[in-house]
Amino acid sequence: MKNWPLWEVFIRSKSGLHHKHVGSLHAADAEMAIENARDVYTRRNEGVSIWVVESKHITASDPDDSDPLFEPAKDKVYRHPTFYDLPDEVKYM
Amino acid sequence: MLYNYLLQLGDNALILGHRLGEWCGHAPELEIDMALTNIALDLTGQARSLYQHAAEIEGKGRTEDDIAYLRDAWEFKNVLLAEQPNGDFAHTIARQFFYDTFNFFLHRELVGSRDEWLAGFAAKSLKEITYHLRFSSEWVLRLGDGTDTSHEKMQAAVEELWMYTGELKIPSKTDQEMAANGVGPDLNLLKASFDEKVADVLQKANLQMPSTTWMQGGGKDGVHSEHLGFILADMQYLQRAYPGQEW
Numbered sequence: 001m002k003n004w005p006l007w008e009v010f011i012r013s014k015s016g017l018h019h020k021h022v023g024s025l026h027a028a029d030a031e032m033a034i035e036n037a038r039d040v041y042t043r044r045n046e047g048v049s050i051w052v053v054e055s056k057h058i059t060a061s062d063p064d065d066s067d068p069l070f071e072p073a074k075d076k077v078y079r080h081p082t083f084y085d086l087p088d089e090v091k092y093m
Numbered sequence: 094m095l096y097n098y099l100l101q102l103g104d105n106a107l108i109l110g111h112r113l114g115e116w117c118g119h120a121p122e123l124e125i126d127m128a129l130t131n132i133a134l135d136l137t138g139q140a141r142s143l144y145q146h147a148a149e150i151e152g153k154g155r156t157e158d159d160i161a162y163l164r165d166a167w168e169f170k171n172v173l174l175a176e177q178p179n180g181d182f183a184h185t186i187a188r189q190f191f192y193d194t195f196n197f198f199l200h201r202e203l204v205g206s207r208d209e210w211l212a213g214f215a216a217k218s219l220k221e222i223t224y225h226l227r228f229s230s231e232w233v234l235r236l237g238d239g240t241d242t243s244h245e246k247m248q249a250a251v252e253e254l255w256m257y258t259g260e261l262k263i264p265s266k267t268d269q270e271m272a273a274n275g276v277g278p279d280l281n282l283l284k285a286s287f288d289e290k291v292a293d294v295l296q297k298a299n300l301q302m303p304s305t306t307w308m309q310g311g312g313k314d315g316v317h318s319e320h321l322g323f324i325l326a327d328m329q330y331l332q333r334a335y336p337g338q339e340w
Contacts, residue, residue: 026124035227
Protein backbone atom coordinates (compact mmCIF):
# COMPACT_ATOMS: atom_id res chain seq x y z
CA MET A 1 0.00 0.00 0.00
CA LYS A 2 3.06 2.19 0.05
CA ASN A 3 2.51 3.04 -3.61
CA TRP A 4 -0.97 4.46 -3.16
CA PRO A 5 -1.11 7.81 -4.94
CA LEU A 6 -1.68 11.08 -3.10
CA TRP A 7 -5.02 12.90 -3.42
CA GLU A 8 -5.96 16.48 -2.61
CA VAL A 9 -9.22 16.88 -0.74
CA PHE A 10 -11.72 19.71 -1.09
CA ILE A 11 -14.70 20.02 1.24
CA ARG A 12 -17.82 22.16 0.91
CA SER A 13 -18.75 23.07 4.45
CA LYS A 14 -22.36 23.89 3.63
CA SER A 15 -24.61 24.27 0.65
CA GLY A 16 -23.96 27.46 -1.25
CA LEU A 17 -20.34 27.81 -0.18
CA HIS A 18 -17.46 26.79 -2.39
CA HIS A 19 -15.26 23.75 -1.89
CA LYS A 20 -12.14 24.52 0.06
CA HIS A 21 -8.85 22.67 0.10
CA VAL A 22 -8.50 20.92 3.45
CA GLY A 23 -5.53 18.61 2.99
CA SER A 24 -4.40 15.45 1.30
CA LEU A 25 -4.42 11.71 1.82
CA HIS A 26 -3.43 8.41 0.24
CA ALA A 27 -5.87 6.12 -1.55
CA ALA A 28 -5.72 3.47 -4.26
CA ASP A 29 -8.39 5.08 -6.44
CA ALA A 30 -10.91 7.92 -6.56
CA GLU A 31 -13.70 6.00 -4.86
CA MET A 32 -11.46 5.07 -1.94
CA ALA A 33 -10.18 8.64 -1.78
CA ILE A 34 -13.75 9.87 -1.26
CA GLU A 35 -14.29 7.33 1.52
CA ASN A 36 -10.98 8.12 3.16
CA ALA A 37 -11.70 11.83 2.92
CA ARG A 38 -15.08 11.26 4.53
CA ASP A 39 -13.40 9.44 7.40
CA VAL A 40 -10.42 11.71 7.83
CA TYR A 41 -11.84 15.16 7.09
CA THR A 42 -15.59 15.15 7.80
CA ARG A 43 -15.86 13.26 11.07
CA ARG A 44 -16.55 16.45 13.02
CA ASN A 45 -19.38 17.54 10.81
CA GLU A 46 -17.16 19.64 8.54
CA GLY A 47 -18.88 19.10 5.25
CA VAL A 48 -21.72 18.28 2.93
CA SER A 49 -19.74 17.55 -0.24
CA ILE A 50 -16.29 16.21 -1.08
CA TRP A 51 -14.09 16.61 -4.14
CA VAL A 52 -10.89 14.68 -4.57
CA VAL A 53 -8.29 15.07 -7.26
CA GLU A 54 -5.07 13.16 -7.64
CA SER A 55 -2.29 15.48 -6.60
CA LYS A 56 -0.32 14.85 -9.80
CA HIS A 57 -3.11 16.48 -11.79
CA ILE A 58 -2.64 19.77 -10.03
CA THR A 59 -0.33 22.18 -11.77
CA ALA A 60 1.17 24.62 -9.32
CA SER A 61 2.90 27.92 -9.86
CA ASP A 62 6.62 27.94 -9.23
CA PRO A 63 7.60 29.79 -6.03
CA ASP A 64 10.62 31.16 -7.92
CA ASP A 65 8.21 32.93 -10.24
CA SER A 66 6.56 34.78 -7.38
CA ASP A 67 7.96 38.15 -8.31
CA PRO A 68 6.90 38.27 -11.95
CA LEU A 69 3.57 36.62 -11.13
CA PHE A 70 2.40 38.48 -8.07
CA GLU A 71 4.58 41.52 -7.45
CA PRO A 72 3.01 43.62 -10.27
CA ALA A 73 -0.45 43.44 -8.64
CA LYS A 74 0.72 44.96 -5.41
CA ASP A 75 0.78 48.60 -6.48
CA LYS A 76 -2.46 48.54 -8.43
CA VAL A 77 -4.90 49.48 -5.75
CA TYR A 78 -7.27 50.84 -8.38
CA ARG A 79 -8.18 47.26 -9.20
CA HIS A 80 -9.98 46.96 -5.90
CA PRO A 81 -13.50 48.31 -6.04
CA THR A 82 -12.82 50.58 -3.09
CA PHE A 83 -13.29 53.85 -4.95
CA TYR A 84 -16.99 53.49 -5.36
CA ASP A 85 -19.66 54.64 -2.97
CA LEU A 86 -21.91 51.69 -2.46
CA PRO A 87 -25.59 52.27 -1.92
CA ASP A 88 -26.79 51.01 1.46
CA GLU A 89 -29.07 48.48 -0.19
CA VAL A 90 -26.10 46.54 -1.55
CA LYS A 91 -25.01 44.11 1.06
CA TYR A 92 -22.20 41.59 1.33
CA MET A 93 -19.65 43.49 -0.78
CA MET B 94 -38.17 -9.68 26.66
CA LEU B 95 -37.59 -6.42 24.83
CA TYR B 96 -34.81 -5.98 27.38
CA ASN B 97 -33.08 -9.11 26.09
CA TYR B 98 -33.56 -8.00 22.51
CA LEU B 99 -31.95 -4.61 23.20
CA LEU B 100 -29.04 -6.42 24.83
CA GLN B 101 -28.71 -8.79 21.91
CA LEU B 102 -28.41 -5.81 19.56
CA GLY B 103 -26.27 -3.79 21.93
CA ASP B 104 -23.82 -6.60 22.71
CA ASN B 105 -23.15 -7.13 19.00
CA ALA B 106 -22.37 -3.45 18.63
CA LEU B 107 -20.25 -3.19 21.77
CA ILE B 108 -18.13 -6.28 21.16
CA LEU B 109 -17.51 -5.64 17.48
CA GLY B 110 -16.83 -2.00 18.27
CA HIS B 111 -14.24 -3.10 20.80
CA ARG B 112 -12.60 -5.40 18.26
CA LEU B 113 -12.37 -2.59 15.70
CA GLY B 114 -10.97 -0.31 18.38
CA GLU B 115 -8.08 -2.74 18.74
CA TRP B 116 -6.92 -1.56 15.31
CA CYS B 117 -6.38 1.95 16.64
CA GLY B 118 -2.77 2.81 15.89
CA HIS B 119 -2.18 -0.50 14.11
CA ALA B 120 -4.05 -0.28 10.81
CA PRO B 121 -2.11 -0.63 7.55
CA GLU B 122 -2.67 3.04 6.64
CA LEU B 123 -3.55 6.16 8.62
CA GLU B 124 -6.71 6.51 6.55
CA ILE B 125 -7.83 2.97 7.40
CA ASP B 126 -7.00 3.55 11.04
CA MET B 127 -9.42 6.47 11.00
CA ALA B 128 -12.06 4.54 9.08
CA LEU B 129 -12.01 1.51 11.40
CA THR B 130 -12.08 3.58 14.56
CA ASN B 131 -14.89 5.75 13.15
CA ILE B 132 -16.91 2.60 12.64
CA ALA B 133 -15.92 1.45 16.13
CA LEU B 134 -17.25 4.72 17.54
CA ASP B 135 -20.50 4.41 15.58
CA LEU B 136 -20.98 0.93 17.00
CA THR B 137 -20.10 1.95 20.55
CA GLY B 138 -22.57 4.82 20.21
CA GLN B 139 -25.27 2.40 19.09
CA ALA B 140 -24.47 0.12 22.03
CA ARG B 141 -24.77 3.05 24.44
CA SER B 142 -28.21 4.04 23.15
CA LEU B 143 -29.42 0.46 23.34
CA TYR B 144 -28.04 -0.09 26.85
CA GLN B 145 -29.44 3.21 28.10
CA HIS B 146 -32.86 2.28 26.84
CA ALA B 147 -32.52 -1.27 28.19
CA ALA B 148 -31.61 0.06 31.65
CA GLU B 149 -34.56 2.40 31.49
CA ILE B 150 -37.15 -0.25 30.67
CA GLU B 151 -35.60 -2.67 33.13
CA GLY B 152 -36.37 -0.10 35.82
CA LYS B 153 -33.93 -1.38 38.43
CA GLY B 154 -31.85 1.76 38.58
CA ARG B 155 -28.97 0.30 36.61
CA THR B 156 -27.06 2.30 34.00
CA GLU B 157 -25.51 1.64 30.61
CA ASP B 158 -22.16 1.20 32.36
CA ASP B 159 -23.51 -1.53 34.65
CA ILE B 160 -24.73 -3.39 31.60
CA ALA B 161 -21.46 -3.04 29.72
CA TYR B 162 -18.99 -3.52 32.54
CA LEU B 163 -20.62 -5.68 35.18
CA ARG B 164 -21.94 -8.66 33.27
CA ASP B 165 -20.04 -11.89 32.75
CA ALA B 166 -19.47 -13.65 29.45
CA TRP B 167 -22.49 -15.97 29.70
CA GLU B 168 -24.77 -12.95 30.07
CA PHE B 169 -23.58 -11.46 26.79
CA LYS B 170 -25.84 -12.19 23.84
CA ASN B 171 -23.67 -11.13 20.92
CA VAL B 172 -23.16 -13.43 17.96
CA LEU B 173 -19.87 -15.32 17.84
CA LEU B 174 -18.90 -13.48 14.65
CA ALA B 175 -18.57 -10.20 16.57
CA GLU B 176 -16.02 -11.58 19.04
CA GLN B 177 -13.76 -13.28 16.50
CA PRO B 178 -10.21 -11.89 16.59
CA ASN B 179 -9.15 -9.24 14.10
CA GLY B 180 -6.69 -11.60 12.39
CA ASP B 181 -5.13 -9.97 9.36
CA PHE B 182 -6.81 -7.06 7.58
CA ALA B 183 -8.70 -9.45 5.28
CA HIS B 184 -10.21 -11.22 8.32
CA THR B 185 -11.32 -7.92 9.80
CA ILE B 186 -12.90 -6.95 6.49
CA ALA B 187 -14.63 -10.32 6.02
CA ARG B 188 -16.03 -10.18 9.57
CA GLN B 189 -17.18 -6.61 9.00
CA PHE B 190 -18.71 -7.34 5.63
CA PHE B 191 -20.76 -10.28 6.93
CA TYR B 192 -21.84 -8.32 9.97
CA ASP B 193 -22.65 -5.10 8.06
CA THR B 194 -24.67 -6.98 5.46
CA PHE B 195 -26.79 -8.62 8.12
CA ASN B 196 -27.01 -5.46 10.19
CA PHE B 197 -28.09 -3.42 7.19
CA PHE B 198 -31.04 -5.67 6.34
CA LEU B 199 -31.92 -6.02 10.03
CA HIS B 200 -32.09 -2.28 10.62
CA ARG B 201 -33.92 -1.68 7.38
CA GLU B 202 -36.68 -3.84 8.83
CA LEU B 203 -36.40 -2.40 12.34
CA VAL B 204 -37.25 1.03 10.93
CA GLY B 205 -40.79 -0.33 10.64
CA SER B 206 -40.80 -1.79 14.16
CA ARG B 207 -43.98 -1.57 16.20
CA ASP B 208 -41.77 -0.35 19.05
CA GLU B 209 -41.50 3.38 18.51
CA TRP B 210 -38.16 3.82 20.25
CA LEU B 211 -36.58 0.98 18.30
CA ALA B 212 -37.93 2.33 15.01
CA GLY B 213 -36.36 5.71 15.75
CA PHE B 214 -33.08 4.14 16.80
CA ALA B 215 -33.00 2.05 13.64
CA ALA B 216 -33.65 5.03 11.37
CA LYS B 217 -30.68 6.86 12.87
CA SER B 218 -28.37 3.84 12.90
CA LEU B 219 -29.25 2.77 9.38
CA LYS B 220 -27.42 5.81 8.02
CA GLU B 221 -24.25 4.76 9.83
CA ILE B 222 -24.65 1.11 8.88
CA THR B 223 -25.22 1.96 5.22
CA TYR B 224 -21.80 3.57 5.21
CA HIS B 225 -20.22 0.67 7.10
CA LEU B 226 -21.53 -1.73 4.47
CA ARG B 227 -20.26 0.47 1.68
CA PHE B 228 -16.81 0.58 3.27
CA SER B 229 -16.54 -3.14 3.93
CA SER B 230 -17.98 -4.25 0.55
CA GLU B 231 -15.58 -1.93 -1.27
CA TRP B 232 -12.70 -3.53 0.58
CA VAL B 233 -13.90 -7.06 -0.18
CA LEU B 234 -13.91 -6.06 -3.86
CA ARG B 235 -10.47 -4.48 -3.70
CA LEU B 236 -8.79 -7.30 -1.84
CA GLY B 237 -10.62 -10.08 -3.68
CA ASP B 238 -9.99 -8.55 -7.07
CA GLY B 239 -6.57 -7.13 -6.14
CA THR B 240 -3.21 -8.87 -6.20
CA ASP B 241 -2.68 -12.64 -5.96
CA THR B 242 -1.75 -12.28 -2.30
CA SER B 243 -4.72 -10.10 -1.37
CA HIS B 244 -7.05 -12.45 -3.24
CA GLU B 245 -5.64 -15.47 -1.43
CA LYS B 246 -5.95 -13.78 1.99
CA MET B 247 -9.47 -12.54 1.32
CA GLN B 248 -10.61 -15.95 0.15
CA ALA B 249 -9.08 -17.59 3.24
CA ALA B 250 -10.77 -15.07 5.55
CA VAL B 251 -14.16 -15.57 3.92
CA GLU B 252 -13.79 -19.36 4.24
CA GLU B 253 -12.73 -19.21 7.88
CA LEU B 254 -15.45 -16.85 9.05
CA TRP B 255 -18.32 -18.26 7.02
CA MET B 256 -19.29 -20.74 9.74
CA TYR B 257 -20.12 -17.80 12.01
CA THR B 258 -22.67 -16.34 9.60
CA GLY B 259 -25.36 -18.96 10.24
CA GLU B 260 -26.06 -17.64 13.70
CA LEU B 261 -26.93 -14.20 12.34
CA LYS B 262 -29.88 -15.64 10.46
CA ILE B 263 -31.10 -18.28 12.90
CA PRO B 264 -33.68 -16.79 15.24
CA SER B 265 -33.05 -17.04 18.99
CA LYS B 266 -36.01 -17.39 21.32
CA THR B 267 -35.89 -13.62 21.76
CA ASP B 268 -35.83 -13.05 17.98
CA GLN B 269 -38.89 -15.24 17.61
CA GLU B 270 -40.82 -13.42 20.31
CA MET B 271 -39.95 -10.05 18.84
CA ALA B 272 -41.01 -11.17 15.37
CA ALA B 273 -44.29 -12.48 16.77
CA ASN B 274 -44.98 -9.09 18.36
CA GLY B 275 -44.03 -7.06 15.29
CA VAL B 276 -41.08 -5.54 17.17
CA GLY B 277 -38.34 -7.29 15.19
CA PRO B 278 -38.23 -8.87 11.74
CA ASP B 279 -38.56 -12.54 10.92
CA LEU B 280 -34.91 -13.51 10.45
CA ASN B 281 -35.87 -16.21 7.98
CA LEU B 282 -36.97 -13.43 5.64
CA LEU B 283 -33.66 -11.60 6.01
CA LYS B 284 -31.74 -14.72 5.08
CA ALA B 285 -32.49 -14.40 1.36
CA SER B 286 -31.40 -10.74 1.23
CA PHE B 287 -28.22 -11.56 3.16
CA ASP B 288 -27.31 -14.53 0.97
CA GLU B 289 -28.00 -12.61 -2.20
CA LYS B 290 -25.90 -9.58 -1.20
CA VAL B 291 -22.98 -11.75 -0.06
CA ALA B 292 -23.09 -13.84 -3.25
CA ASP B 293 -23.21 -10.69 -5.37
CA VAL B 294 -20.22 -9.00 -3.72
CA LEU B 295 -18.13 -12.18 -3.61
CA GLN B 296 -18.79 -12.82 -7.27
CA LYS B 297 -17.79 -9.27 -8.24
CA ALA B 298 -14.67 -9.70 -6.11
CA ASN B 299 -13.74 -12.90 -7.96
CA LEU B 300 -14.12 -14.85 -4.73
CA GLN B 301 -15.65 -18.29 -4.34
CA MET B 302 -18.65 -18.76 -2.09
CA PRO B 303 -17.41 -20.77 0.90
CA SER B 304 -18.21 -24.44 0.70
CA THR B 305 -18.67 -24.90 4.47
CA THR B 306 -22.22 -25.74 5.39
CA TRP B 307 -21.71 -26.50 9.08
CA MET B 308 -22.45 -23.48 11.21
CA GLN B 309 -21.37 -22.37 14.67
CA GLY B 310 -23.95 -21.01 17.08
CA GLY B 311 -24.66 -20.24 20.71
CA GLY B 312 -23.64 -16.61 21.13
CA LYS B 313 -27.18 -15.28 21.36
CA ASP B 314 -27.80 -17.74 24.21
CA GLY B 315 -24.63 -16.77 26.04
CA VAL B 316 -22.49 -19.70 24.88
CA HIS B 317 -19.36 -17.99 23.63
CA SER B 318 -15.97 -18.83 22.20
CA GLU B 319 -12.94 -18.38 24.46
CA HIS B 320 -12.31 -15.00 22.86
CA LEU B 321 -15.10 -13.14 24.63
CA GLY B 322 -13.57 -13.73 28.07
CA PHE B 323 -10.36 -12.01 27.00
CA ILE B 324 -12.26 -9.08 25.50
CA LEU B 325 -14.21 -8.61 28.73
CA ALA B 326 -11.07 -8.94 30.85
CA ASP B 327 -9.64 -6.07 28.85
CA MET B 328 -12.81 -3.99 28.69
CA GLN B 329 -14.06 -4.51 32.24
CA TYR B 330 -10.78 -4.52 34.14
CA LEU B 331 -11.03 -1.00 35.49
CA GLN B 332 -14.60 -1.27 36.78
CA ARG B 333 -13.93 -4.70 38.25
CA ALA B 334 -10.72 -3.66 39.99
CA TYR B 335 -11.94 -0.23 41.08
CA PRO B 336 -15.76 -0.40 41.26
CA GLY B 337 -17.46 2.90 40.48
CA GLN B 338 -14.22 4.52 39.34
CA GLU B 339 -14.71 7.48 37.01
CA TRP B 340 -12.40 9.40 34.71
